[in-house]
Amino acid sequence: MFTCRLPLLSRPQLMATLPWTPATAAVHQYLTAALSHRGAAALPYTEEARWTIHQHLAALSHAFPTLRPTAGHFTHNDGRGATLLRAEGTIPLATSSSACLSISIWLLEAYPNLPPAVFLSFPPGTAVKPRHPLVDPSGSVSVPYLRSWIFPYYNLVDLVRSLGQLFSQDPPFAISPSAIHDAKARETAKVVEAVQRHLAAAGKSHTAEMEALLDTQTQLKRRKAEIARGLTRLEEEKELLEQQLQMLIMNCDVMESWVAKNHRRPTASLDGVFEPSNAHSRPAMECVAADMAAEDVMYALDEALREGCVPLDVYLKSVRTTSREQFFHRAISAKLAPPQFELEN
Template identity: 40%
Template sequence: MAPPPAKMQEIHQFLSSALSQRGPSALPYDETTKSLIRQHLLNLISSYTSLDPKTATFTHNDGRSVILLQADGTIPMPFQGVNYNIPVVIWLLESYPHYPPCVYVNPTRDMIIKRPHTNVSPSGLVSLPYLQNWVYPSSNLVDLASHLSAAFSRDPPLYSQRRPPPQPSPSIGSGYSRPLNPYQTDGAAEVYKKNAINKIVEMVHGDLVLMRSAREVETEGLLSLQSGLKRREEEINNGLKEMVNEKETLEQQLQVIAMNTDVLGSWIRENQGKAKNLLVDLDVGDAFECSETLSKQMLECTALDLAIEDVVYSMDKSFRDGSLPFDQYLRNVRLLSREQFFHRATAEKVREIQMDAQVASIAARLHS
């Protein structure tokens, strides 16, 4: 039978609050597995309503103490046609769910652990094949509880410790009076003490639930605000980066425009009076004269590159028409491509040198 909706809501709030803690009070579980841990515990409580999730201090064998989640309560054990409840504590260690939990039988004062037992040590530690063969992510707490119930049904780990029968006390004037139960008074006091403790625990638990609910709402608001701030920070950083890149691009374009303007201005000033002396039958090849060695080398490399491009185009057309053999076509294309590569590489180096010279010239004029 599933627990009441009010209790399930309370368990939901408790697990959400416990697993969302940050800082020194955070539980030592990996962030990527906290949602799976929460779902495992919810499934366990839905199937076994006698178990409750809690947080408590667990002490390792090396003496380290750490606050962990646990499922505390009882596991049903059918035995000889009667259902018994075996008190257990299921500890979710730091490595859960990649590694199995740690299960202890938690006997009350009137119970004793059976010795020897196949699956339970004298200290109460439970050892099952299901725990030894734990496989992530298929293994879970619901199946573990089912295996515990089945194993305990085959061999109950606890049995009741019988109290010694009360001894009759003699009375004056008659043989023996009605035997007194020395546990009756102690039992009433114990019940009163337990009721008082339970009342206090309920009050404290109610206050803690209210505090956790308020903290959970506050935490969700802060996390939402933090997420919004991080998103805006990323948008601002991206916008600033784009503006810096755009500024650098505009500066480079401005430098290129300034250089081209300077080159055109120089050419206009040098050739402004030459238009009147031009002849009608002027050869186009003599119209341009390189003023320096680099420009002449640039012109020659560019002319050779374009000429090789035309030759390769013509050879490709001849090969498609069938007038040029395939082996001759490949040999000539390889030779021409090699020569074209060197011409293009030389032209690129000359272009870089000319660009550096123009930048230096513009910088010198700006400083003068």
């Protein structure tokens, strides 16, 4: 059995890590730099194995971009420590598109003649299933592919594929009761938070609705008062109209009574309605009437000429005749006016 510690090396060349996105050129560059060190910084691999290690890790990074090659300090079960290469990251499970396992594959000093050491790391709240056939409580993995490792027929890519298939059939982790409780607490907190947000939003909506209803109530009260005042004015106007109607009815009765008494009397001539007050007023009134009649005749001639009903020569002859008569009437009125004025004074 092996145990491992995961802190990185203190040497900048061996502590370099690669981005999680697939970058084949960067992987080759990192592996070339890590495996080319000599002296105290050299990795404990034989010269013959370095190219194989380079190929295996590059192929693994290409097939599984979530596994990145890096260097770290590994502690054996006997307490010896060594700086080794490892592939660290996650591998997907075949049973779910979102489920994955965190894994570290350490290439020991005798690699590739001996199999790598594989360890699983578990998120908080999970642990290895009791008596799991492939993983011990420390997270060390022992699968048939590792136990029957034969180089050059075995490699890291097939190892990871085998691990994905085996762990998809029998997942190695189990959720602890405290994790279940924490998960329930988190879900409950999420539900409570969602309910609180919903209640807060509903409260704001109801508050705005209540304010709108209060404004509507205020407007309705104001309009009710206006309608009441309008009804009062209409009632007063109705009473006034009824009084005026009664007066009109009374006047109609009076007029009907008068008409009933006087409708058989002979109708007086309109010319006899206006009587001169003295002997000089009659000829003056007659002259004024003749003057106005002549004015009406000339107006009628103008309209007839404008409409084309009267020839021009007839129009001119009639206007001269009427104007002559009007002149005489106006002259007589001018002579009669002073005596009439003296009589009135």
